[in-house]
Amino acid sequence: MSTSTALLLADLTGVAVFAASGASAAVAKRLDIFGVVFVGFVAALGGGIFRDLVINEVPPLAFADWRYASTAAVTAAAVFWLHPQLARLRTTVLVLDAAGLGLFTVTGTLKALDAQMPAVGACLIGMLTAIGGGLGRDLLTGEIPVVLRREIYAVAALAGSIAVALLNFVGHARTVQLTGAAVLVFGLRLIALRRRWSAPVAMLRPPRTGTRGPQT
Amino acid sequence: MSTSTALLLADLTGVAVFAASGASAAVAKRLDIFGVVFVGFVAALGGGIFRDLVINEVPPLAFADWRYASTAAVTAAAVFWLHPQLARLRTTVLVLDAAGLGLFTVTGTLKALDAQMPAVGACLIGMLTAIGGGLGRDLLTGEIPVVLRREIYAVAALAGSIAVALLNFVGHARTVQLTGAAVLVFGLRLIALRRRWSAPVAMLRPPRTGTRGPQT
Amino acid sequence: MSTSTALLLADLTGVAVFAASGASAAVAKRLDIFGVVFVGFVAALGGGIFRDLVINEVPPLAFADWRYASTAAVTAAAVFWLHPQLARLRTTVLVLDAAGLGLFTVTGTLKALDAQMPAVGACLIGMLTAIGGGLGRDLLTGEIPVVLRREIYAVAALAGSIAVALLNFVGHARTVQLTGAAVLVFGLRLIALRRRWSAPVAMLRPPRTGTRGPQT
Numbered sequence: 001m002s003t004s005t006a007l008l009l010a011d012l013t014g015v016a017v018f019a020a021s022g023a024s025a026a027v028a029k030r031l032d033i034f035g036v037v038f039v040g041f042v043a044a045l046g047g048g049i050f051r052d053l054v055i056n057e058v059p060p061l062a063f064a065d066w067r068y069a070s071t072a073a074v075t076a077a078a079v080f081w082l083h084p085q086l087a088r089l090r091t092t093v094l095v096l097d098a099a100g101l102g103l104f105t106v107t108g109t110l111k112a113l114d115a116q117m118p119a120v121g122a123c124l125i126g127m128l129t130a131i132g133g134g135l136g137r138d139l140l141t142g143e144i145p146v147v148l149r150r151e152i153y154a155v156a157a158l159a160g161s162i163a164v165a166l167l168n169f170v171g172h173a174r175t176v177q178l179t180g181a182a183v184l185v186f187g188l189r190l191i192a193l194r195r196r197w198s199a200p201v202a203m204l205r206p207p208r209t210g211t212r213g214p215q216t
Numbered sequence: 217m218s219t220s221t222a223l224l225l226a227d228l229t230g231v232a233v234f235a236a237s238g239a240s241a242a243v244a245k246r247l248d249i250f251g252v253v254f255v256g257f258v259a260a261l262g263g264g265i266f267r268d269l270v271i272n273e274v275p276p277l278a279f280a281d282w283r284y285a286s287t288a289a290v291t292a293a294a295v296f297w298l299h300p301q302l303a304r305l306r307t308t309v310l311v312l313d314a315a316g317l318g319l320f321t322v323t324g325t326l327k328a329l330d331a332q333m334p335a336v337g338a339c340l341i342g343m344l345t346a347i348g349g350g351l352g353r354d355l356l357t358g359e360i361p362v363v364l365r366r367e368i369y370a371v372a373a374l375a376g377s378i379a380v381a382l383l384n385f386v387g388h389a390r391t392v393q394l395t396g397a398a399v400l401v402f403g404l405r406l407i408a409l410r411r412r413w414s415a416p417v418a419m420l421r422p423p424r425t426g427t428r429g430p431q432t
Numbered sequence: 433m434s435t436s437t438a439l440l441l442a443d444l445t446g447v448a449v450f451a452a453s454g455a456s457a458a459v460a461k462r463l464d465i466f467g468v469v470f471v472g473f474v475a476a477l478g479g480g481i482f483r484d485l486v487i488n489e490v491p492p493l494a495f496a497d498w499r500y501a502s503t504a505a506v507t508a509a510a511v512f513w514l515h516p517q518l519a520r521l522r523t524t525v526l527v528l529d530a531a532g533l534g535l536f537t538v539t540g541t542l543k544a545l546d547a548q549m550p551a552v553g554a555c556l557i558g559m560l561t562a563i564g565g566g567l568g569r570d571l572l573t574g575e576i577p578v579v580l581r582r583e584i585y586a587v588a589a590l591a592g593s594i595a596v597a598l599l600n601f602v603g604h605a606r607t608v609q610l611t612g613a614a615v616l617v618f619g620l621r622l623i624a625l626r627r628r629w630s631a632p633v634a635m636l637r638p639p640r641t642g643t644r645g646p647q648t
Binding site for chain 3: 053054055056112115117118120121122124125139144145147148149152153154155
């Protein structure tokens with residue numbers, strides 16, 4: 001299997017799992033079939049559209065290649081019809097989301113490096129490709145974006161994109177190693193969920209004058 | 217009247233009705249004059265800016281041609297001053313929104329086809345041009361986006377953009393037929409509002425263990 | 433000091449103050465360190481990314497030049513660790529935000545003019561560069577965007593961008609005059625905050641039938 005075929009397969013798999021994640025979130029919010037497909041589309045393709053605009057690959061793949069939109073729409077519709085079999089929607093959303101995070105981190109970073117972005121920019125774009133769709137999904141469904149909550153999320157994507165940039169730098173960015181980077185992100189995210197790892201929150205000192213916090 | 221003049225007129229009319237829709241929504245939310253003009257601007261030009269970025273027509277028309285921003289600003293300001301005469305703001309917003317949906321679906325799909333986008337991508341871009349402004353308006357004013365609610369909205373735009381792509385394919389994309397496609401979208405949307413047509417919502421089976429839904 | 437060095441310094445200062453504004457808002461919302469850095473990043477670089485996409489300067493500076501992302505990340509992290517010393521977070525956010533508004537209005541308008549945008553478009557882009565980051569910050573942290581509230585905000589930026597366009601037109605767009613334009617925006621915004629200046633809100637006439645407002 002050639003690298004470009006592998007990259008396409010990884011990308012379409014990422015599209016499918018993020019579409020399923022978005023559709024599951026939309027079903028849980030009681031949206032109708034079109035709302036479910038739309039949120040699935042945004043979750044699956046929003047990050048990639050942003051990436052392609054930023055690296056000047058226009059028109060974005062989501063519009064230039066019909067397989068992307070079709071994969072997203074079919075997967076989201078399938079989740080709409082099949083979800084009653086999914087007993088625990090919330091867990092499903094989280095695991096699919098972690099898988100999409102890993103796949104899009106790797107493909108997003110690689111595409112940015114291929115477009116001659118400098119390493120720091122490529123890592124940021126890889127991370128934003130991975131978290132962009134979920135951010136759109138959460139804004140559309142009125143949730144506080146998962147990326148801002150007290151959890152390891154964007155940082156897992158950032159670790160993966162740095163790994164891809166390093167592999168690319170030393171010339172070992174082949175399918176096996178890149179799969180390893182995707183699994184690293186997926187694993188970091190799942191362990192963080194499982195162990196409830198969370199990043200520190202700032203301590204707000206109470207002001208001298210009374211009992212109310214300074215943010216009020 | 218040449219095709220390009222007709223397209224410009226249709227586009228500016230769409231800008232005006234979407235600006236009025238956004239401004240009415242902002243007035244109903246008690247925003248000030250600048251908030252009203254800003255929401256009108258986003259509702260009128262947000263979809264087109266997205267379209268132009270995606271089909272690589274930069275700078276977007278909203279910035280390159282002063283008539284677009286001026287039409288949006290003047291219309292939104294007019295709604296701000298004149299709205300007390302409008303007895304039923306909510307109905308006004310919905311009807312103007314339907315008209316803008318029809319006009320932007322047609323002009324958005326045509327521009328994407330002119331920019332050599334493949335048919336599937338052009339239909340998606342036409343739909344997103346039409347729903348993008350309303351999505352921005354709803355996010356800014358803290359409403360659940362109308363496109364996600366149990367109503368025929370994006371699907372009316374999609375039907376219109378497919379009609380435009382088919383007309384273009386058979387070589388009949390002239391003013392009369394295209395006006396028909398815009399009226400189709402407008403009519404579908406109004407009938408859906410009138411008859412309270414809605415798309416199906418997924419049934420959530422209760423889990424075995426108790427009375428709480430699986431999404432909790 | 434050359435004009436381009438001055439422009440870079442002004443831009444990076446704007447990045448730092450907007451990152452601090454975003455980070456302060458995120459700390460007040462009790463987000464974790466990554467959420468704080470992410471909101472800081474969006475507040476600092478969101479407006480500029482939008483500007484660069486629109487004027488076709490791709491990849492956007494935020495990704496092409498590592499100093500931008502680094503300045504934003506370091507500043508946001510510093511606010512996270514240092515903020516307990518900041519007694520009044522809300523005031524700090526507002527003042528930093530006003531400073532960023534002034535700096536980004538000037539640099540955004542200048543860059544749009546340099547990219548051969550017509551004057552009306554350049555003023556709009558300058559204003560959107562300045563308000564875009566704050567808009568993203570507010571959407572991410574679940575606040576009603578400050579730009580839509582009853583305050584002089586976008587209009588201060590618009591006044592500054594028109595001043596820059598006029599200075600450019602008469603050939604006096606040098607460092608001193610441009611600094612004056614930035615101070616104008618900063619001052620307008622601070623005075624508006626201090627004196628609680630606000631723009632007019634539309635009067636909603638009650639309908640004939642009863643006591644409820646027409647917007648219900």
